[in-house]
Amino acid sequence: MIEINKISKWYGDFQVLTDCSTRINKGEVVVVCGPSGSGKSTLIKCVNALEPFQQGDIIVDGISVADPKTNLPKLRSRVGMVFQHFELFPHLSITENLTLAQMKVMGRSKEEASQKGLAYLDRVGLKAHAHKFPGQLSGGQQQRVAIARALSMDPIAMLFDEPTSALDPEMVNEVLDVMVELAQEGMTMMCVTHEMGFARRVANRVIFMDKGQIVEDCAKEAFFGNVEARSERAQQFLSKILQH
Amino acid sequence: MDINLGNIWHARDFILEGLQYSLSLTGFAMLIGITAGTVLAIARLSSNRMVSSAAATYVNLFRSIPLVLVIFWFYILLPLITGIQMGADKSAYITFAIFEAAYYCEIIRAGIQSIPKGQINAGLAMGFTPAQNMRYVILPQAFRNILPLLLTQTIVLFQDTSLVYVVGATDLLGAADKVAHRDNTLVDMYLGVAIIYFTISFSLSKAVKQLHGKIAIIR
Ligand SMILES: Nc1ncnc2c1ncn2[C@@H]1O[C@H](COP(=O)(O)OP(=O)(O)O)[C@@H](O)[C@H]1O
Ligand SMILES: [Mg+2]
Numbered sequence: 001m002i003e004i005n006k007i008s009k010w011y012g013d014f015q016v017l018t019d020c021s022t023r024i025n026k027g028e029v030v031v032v033c034g035p036s037g038s039g040k041s042t043l044i045k046c047v048n049a050l051e052p053f054q055q056g057d058i059i060v061d062g063i064s065v066a067d068p069k070t071n072l073p074k075l076r077s078r079v080g081m082v083f084q085h086f087e088l089f090p091h092l093s094i095t096e097n098l099t100l101a102q103m104k105v106m107g108r109s110k111e112e113a114s115q116k117g118l119a120y121l122d123r124v125g126l127k128a129h130a131h132k133f134p135g136q137l138s139g140g141q142q143q144r145v146a147i148a149r150a151l152s153m154d155p156i157a158m159l160f161d162e163p164t165s166a167l168d169p170e171m172v173n174e175v176l177d178v179m180v181e182l183a184q185e186g187m188t189m190m191c192v193t194h195e196m197g198f199a200r201r202v203a204n205r206v207i208f209m210d211k212g213q214i215v216e217d218c219a220k221e222a223f224f225g226n227v228e229a230r231s232e233r234a235q236q237f238l239s240k241i242l243q244h
Numbered sequence: 245m246d247i248n249l250g251n252i253w254h255a256r257d258f259i260l261e262g263l264q265y266s267l268s269l270t271g272f273a274m275l276i277g278i279t280a281g282t283v284l285a286i287a288r289l290s291s292n293r294m295v296s297s298a299a300a301t302y303v304n305l306f307r308s309i310p311l312v313l314v315i316f317w318f319y320i321l322l323p324l325i326t327g328i329q330m331g332a333d334k335s336a337y338i339t340f341a342i343f344e345a346a347y348y349c350e351i352i353r354a355g356i357q358s359i360p361k362g363q364i365n366a367g368l369a370m371g372f373t374p375a376q377n378m379r380y381v382i383l384p385q386a387f388r389n390i391l392p393l394l395l396t397q398t399i400v401l402f403q404d405t406s407l408v409y410v411v412g413a414t415d416l417l418g419a420a421d422k423v424a425h426r427d428n429t430l431v432d433m434y435l436g437v438a439i440i441y442f443t444i445s446f447s448l449s450k451a452v453k454q455l456h457g458k459i460a461i462i463r
Pocket of ligand 2: 040041042
């Protein structure tokens with residue numbers, strides 16, 4: 001479904017990504033972790049071409065992201081993305097947030113778009129808030145709306161960039177619950193997150209990044225089960241985040 | 245010296261016509277100025293160097309020349325060069341529209357640049373084209389953020405329209421000036437129009453403050 005082939009990217013002289021390769025099959029859930037600044041956000045943004053890269057290629061559902069002939073808006077509309085800071089459109093009501101792209105990008109009618117959007121809003125448990133504005137919701141609620149907004153485009157895969165790291169601790173679980181449910185329904189997911197509980201529950205694979213490189217890319221069981229076989233850097237990182 | 249503001253009341257029909265002229269010139273220049281200013285702002289932010297530097301040249305040119313000179317140019321020089329006689333009114337409308345576009349452009353550009361990268365990415369990730377993203381995500385937020393600045397600029401514009409009197413157009417000041425010289429009531433007339441300009445500008449700026457509280461985006 002998503003094939004990342006030897007991606008390298010530079011900001012000027014600074015190399016952010018070095019030869020990153022991995023693949024995410026249909027229905028797989030892959031968790032990406034690693035220290036801050038290791039290039040996780042950059043890599044996940046390369047998948048839907050929000051960040052250009054200088055070398056390598058990414059193939060999403062058979063379509064090359066780097067090919068200049070690729071219709072990027074169309075490709076992006078088929079891949080859902082959830083951001084650390086939610087990024088709901090603050091000038092639009094929740095309903096409008098859910099329906100705008102369905103209408104303008106997919107050409108759905110207003111009725112069809114609302115029906116679809118509100119069904120997903122109901123699924124994330126926020127139907128009663130349809131008429132509100134993003135600023136009137138808590139962080140956890142906003143992030144659930146953001147997930148519903150992405151889902152209402154019928155995505156073939158979902159990208160999550162630290163969806164819970166901007167949340168107050170008591171709101172983390174309400175978002176993770178939605179993500180777990182989504183994973184169990186068979187959604188293809190690439191999740192940058194440090195929620196190792198989430199990784200243990202639903203991930204198929206765990207990728208560990210450091211200094212722009214994919215250092216570990218292995219099955220969840222191996223990643224958590226056989227810690228001694230992991231690289232030193234991964235062990236250090238795990239011991240830090242699993243300390244408490 | 246006697247001050248008798250009653251003199252302005254006697255000429256009220258003529259003065260009101262002048263005021264109407266000033267207001268419609270302001271309205272026209274604001275509408276065209278904001279529309280063209282938006283196009284210019286988008287052009288200035290374009291990744292195409294030709295497009296952005298052309299827009300920058302336009303903006304910097306008009307922001308570096310006194311308005312009164314531009315008014316003269318259009319009124320006197322353009323007919324000389326092109327042979328087309330436009331008359332004071334038409335040339336005033338055109339001058340203000342193209343001049344104000346440069347000022348509105350800079351406000352709108354700042355508004356567009358104030359939209360966080362995350363919002364732009366969110367729009368693109370939904371599948372909007374860059375143009376749709378501008379239309380549905382960036383501009384609506386930018387305009388809400390800069391509305392007070394746009395209206396303040398419009399108040400300045402309203403006062404600046406008084407400069408058209410130099411080409412003999414009968415705006416509020418022009419009308420008062422004509423009456424003043426006809427009736428020899430310079431003090432009354434100039435004081436009277438000053439009060440009118442002040443009242444309108446001051447109440448508008450009060451209204452802008454009120455409005456800002458109402459339309460600000462809840463974050
Ligand atoms: N626009 C940019 N220009 C220059 N450097 C950047 C830019 N964006 C990110 N970086 C750098 O790239 C590195 C990786 O960033 P990022 O992908 O956000 O890391 P992570 O998400 O793993 O914390 C960091 O060192 C960051 O400072
Ligand atoms: Mg990041």
